Amino acid sequence: MSHSGMIIPERSRDIGDFLVGRLLPFRKKRMIGPFIFIDHMGPVILGPGRYLDVGQHPHIGLATLTYLLEGTIEHRDGLGTCQRIMPGSVNLMVAGRGITHTERTPEPMRNGSVFTLHGYQIWIALPKLQETMEPAFFHAEAADLPRWKTQDASYNLICGKAFGKESPVPHYSELFLMKVKTGGKVDLNLAEGVQGEIGIIVVSGTVRACGNEIPVGSILYSKHGETCTISCDAKTHLMVFGGEPLPEERFIHWNFVSSERAKIEAARQAWNRKTFVMMDGEKSYIPLPESKSPLKN
Template identity: 40%
Template sequence: MSNLASELIQDCSVISGCSALKLVLKPKDKDLGGFRVRRTLPTKECRSVGPWVFFDHMGPAHFEKDQGIDVRPHPHIGLATVTYLFEGEMLHRDSLGTKARVLPGDINLMVAGRGIVHSERQREEIKAGPQNIHGLQLWLALPTDLEQTEPGFFHYDKTEIPEVEPNGVPVRVMMGCAYGVTSPVKTLYETLYIEARLKAGQTLVLPEAEEKALYIVKGALALRETKLDEHSMAIFGDESGITVTAQRDTVLAVVGGAPVGKRYMEWNFIASDKSLIEQAKADWKAGRFAKVPGDEQAFIPLPE
């Protein structure tokens, strides 16, 4: 979703933790017209975790009849977006001609590469009555050799995502490898993304990754003497065998992987070279990006 560069870098609360922790971030809620978004990455203290450079938690939100999410067409370069819903439905359209419903449990991966335009709306059938929305939207920075790759869109049904139960804890391996299984979701760099659902008192050893972070969607965890509250993100060092214990029923996401190196971020654009961002800004302002079939008229102007 679209934001000014100054709004992307959040000023989050930072809590010191045990030796396994580098940071614990507590995002501030943002009201985006009827629903809340919690942006945890990027922050001034942590710009990325592995290739992940953006982490939004939207909702849970309730919409009355004729209300809903309505994000007009906007461009991206140099990144891949991952949209994942716990509840509700969204409609993705892009300049490749893709028209895809985003449903709970599915993985929707959009690779912007050298440039793509998309909109995020909801079908009129959905807005015809009351509805709820709850999900995550994440951005991955593309490795330098793939920043200018051809754009693409990849949809994975929830039945394709592998599920395992380490120590009796249901885990979905969304991207990358963990607990002896590998997700079919396309990766362009060393990437980790899992979801776990712990009952109160259950423990989970986190999967290995060069860099990793844990976000608590719902619930609370303990890491040795440190308590991790709902909606907090723990940034870990390279210590292995990190174990967390659920203080109550908890849903968590773990993201990580290998760092891709320094990236510049402005509005919806990410690049290793500022000139690529300047060119993208000029191209969007001049109308040189491709249109979104079926959503050609509306667009979000370049912030000035």
């Protein structure tokens, strides 16, 4: 299989109480368009003794996008935002020059009931000119997002532009993120409706491309300008994302992304010294992982 038909497998990563499936970055393909990090959360059963509790942590140089298939997460951040995200809605937090946030199971759901959490945590690298912009937060309800149907496949545009549609969720470079579900068996040429590189996550169902069946949970990558026709069985569910690559290399270290290593080092130092702008009234603090400085790689 050529580089343009690369399959990126999901790899398990431990993030405290949870095992997640890490999709990006991958050693042979660090980014797809401006997308630099994708974690697949769950599906995991939550309930008494096991809830999502991600304490206060920082970001720079990126936008975080949370999209759930099942469950609920409460997002709080340094702008004073308190927003629950439900399946189909979108939380986009633009870190810019720096912001901190928490992600938790809402208090009213910690009542002894059991529920499933399943979704995607996505980081989009900001263009160089927007890397140090003022932090911002945006929420869109599921009903606000463009939906359409063609060829026995239904499309839901989460962010960016595709097939002549545009999502109300802000985007800062040429990109797209959409959910595609098939009714019956269908061949899809996704390159007809988008610009740039394409990543296809097989959430469920069966997908074939270039003579290969793509394992559920993995990404099929198609490089810029290549036709990307895939054969999907009935009831197949995809997340499709990508766009134009950013012109400069991006460095990633822990929760920090930048085109300049010095900005990452400055953010590391600020977080260690607790001079990073913190959330009001939030006592939790996730320390910097013990690792070498990105300046000494």
